[in-house]
Amino acid sequence: MSDPRSRLGVPRWILLPALLGAGFVLLPLVAIVARTPWGRFGELLTSQASQDALWLSLRTATASTLLCLVLGVPMALVLARSSYRLLGVVRSLVLLPLVLPPVVGGIALLYTFGRRGLLGQTMEVLGIQVAFSTAAVVLAQTFVALPFLVVSLEGALRTAGERYEAVAATLGARPTTVLRRVTLPLVLPGLVSGTVLAFARALGEFGATITFAGSLQGRTRTLPLEIYLRRETDAEGAVALSLVLVVVAVLVIGVAGQRRSAL
Amino acid sequence: MRRTAAALVAVTALLLTGCSGAADDPGDVLTVYAASSLTAPFTELGGQFEAEHPGVTVRFSFAGSSDLVAQLQEGAPADVFASADQATMDKLTADDLAASAPVPFATNTLEIVVPADNPAGIRSLADLESTEVRLVVCAPEVPCGAAAQRLAERAGVTLTPVSEEQKVTDVLAKVSSGEADAGLVYVTDVRAAGDAVRGIEVPEAGSVVNVYPIAPVTTAVDPSLAQEFVDLVVSDAGQRVLSRAGFGPPDATSGDSG
Structure with missing residues (x-):
């Protein structure tokens, strides 16, 4: 010592x-x-399968990040600001996907939204079919990415404290005004980094997607699934696509880092 | 703090050596890389082999054939490789990794698999053409998918699957959970899956036969032991085990199995 x-x-x-x-x-x-096979790099990237996968990945990861924001910001606010006794248990359960193997998440989703799942039968009656659709990919990504956003935002909220909020309230601001004008601006860096983490996690999602959504070019075969499949026949191609995912991840983190330091 | 760190290092080292200590007994372990569809019969044959060779432990790595070949090409230590199709075995021989010429030891054909209650009322390959039917097949990049594609061509049907899975087991899982209405898998997979699914024979399947070759690998620790395992698989005893699992004899030209 x-x-x-x-x-x-x-x-x-x-x-x-x-x-x-x-x-x-x-x-x-x-x-x-x-x-990386640099000689074939361009040709590998411009293949229809690669472009479909990349485009699908970007679209679904964006959609699930938005879904994470809509659901995750209120969750983080409740977890950070209320003092309900059982909240600790609720928090542990809600954050479970953080430590759960994604394939387990995929199985859980299957038995919830699948055709013979808890909600699936009702949805089938309503004419909504989730399995094997792009929506299933978004659900799988949201499931694994949501805790990342909640955890970082909740941490930021706790660090920021309630002092300014209390002052704003004594000055007559309504709760919604306090949230909009005081709380959210205060925790914006935490919100940005949480959003970026969630996007990156969604982009890399593999296990839950392949278990729950299946794999079809342009519909459910995201970039990680395409990389895994490409390895079967073309290991070099898989490496080239992996590099794309690495570059996208570096870009995302770089952009987030800059925006955070600018604030 | 320093003591904690030292303890952490010591524990990690212990865990790592514990893992590899059991695995690195040279000579007494026969490592067999085999296609996933061979899991049941090869596990049984492994038991027989161990009984006939006291002191020898047979270890298996069951995975997709292409995955296994990729691992072998990267230097994975194996003694025997059994592939689910000739094309994948060709990759091994092309890299001079087969110690002797691969021997065909079994055949497998495709069958339609449906959930036990067959909700879509599938009876033939033609029924799969309907876009109402949620069909799941293997991706064309893997042997079972290539076979499904050839079968569809031979039978003159156009398949529009909702998903192209990477492994037969993924196709089976989606059918047995009722998520998909039908799938195309090997006869042996239907048999291994039990009561959750039903197999529907396809008359056209006889024209698309997957031949399974086996070969000792050049990196074998004990080449003669590797050859003995290959001999067991092609022997009458080995063929009986394979046939019970639903595999056809290696020289089968018709799709009749069992």
Whole structure:
């Protein structure tokens, strides 16, 4: 328990495992770049299957991120601002998809929205068929991405505290006005990073999608599913598409980082 | 803090060595890479092989044939490889990874699979053409999907599946859960799936026969042991086990199974 702090503010020996960890994350990315078939890169990316998959991935990830915002912001507000006793249990259950293997999520969704599922039969009567549709992909992505948004926003809300909200309320602002003019602007950075995390998680969703939505070009075969299928016949093509997903992820995180620091 | 970190490292090291310690006994372990559809009969044959070779443990890796070949090409350590089709085995021989010429040991044909209550009332391949029927098949990139495509061509039907799955088991799961009305899978898969599904024989299936080849791999730790496993699979005893699982004999030209 000695305290030989370096100028970094952390014990120097921490650097070794930290560097090892960074290498462990970065080296596989280098490996993907090294194995990318640059000669065929353009042709691989412009193939109809790749474009369908990329376009579908972007569309569904955007839709599920919007759904996450609509459902997740109120959830985070309730979790952070109310003092109901059983809320701790509710929070743990609602955040379960965070730690659940996605394939388990897919099975759970199947038995909920599937044809013979809890809600599926009612929906079938109403003429709504979810299974094997793009909507199923969005549901699967929302299911796994929602906790990411809720967790980061709830953390931001707790950090921001209720001081300004209380002041606004004593000055006569109605709860909705306080939420719109005080709370949300205060936690905007947390909201942005939560949204970005949710989008990235939705973009990478694989297990729940393949279990619940199936795999059909242009309808349910998102980029991760296309990569997995491409590996069957064309390992190089799979690597090229993987790189696309890496680049998109880097772009998303980069854009979010800039927007956060600008605030 | 330092003590905690040291303890963490020690525990991690222990876990890792614990995992590989059991696996790295050279010579006494025979590793067989086999197509998923072979799971039941090969597990049984593995038991027989261990009984005949005291001290030898047979380990299996069951997965899609193409996945397995990709792993072998990346240097995965295996002694024997059994593929669900010739095209996938050709990838192994093309990379000089087969220790001897692959031997055909079984055949498999396609069948329509429906949920046990057959909600869409499917009776033939032609019934699958209706867009009302939610049909699930394998993707053309994998052997069962390629076979389904050939079958549709031979039979002159146009299939419009709602999903093209990557594995036979995914097709089966979607049919047995009632999510899909029908699927195209191998006869052996229907048999292995039990009561949740029903198989419907397809007369045209006899023209699309998948031949399963097996070969020892060049990286085999003990080549003679690998060859002995191949011999067991093609022997009368091996053929009896395979036939019970629904596989046809390797020289079958008609689709009759069992």
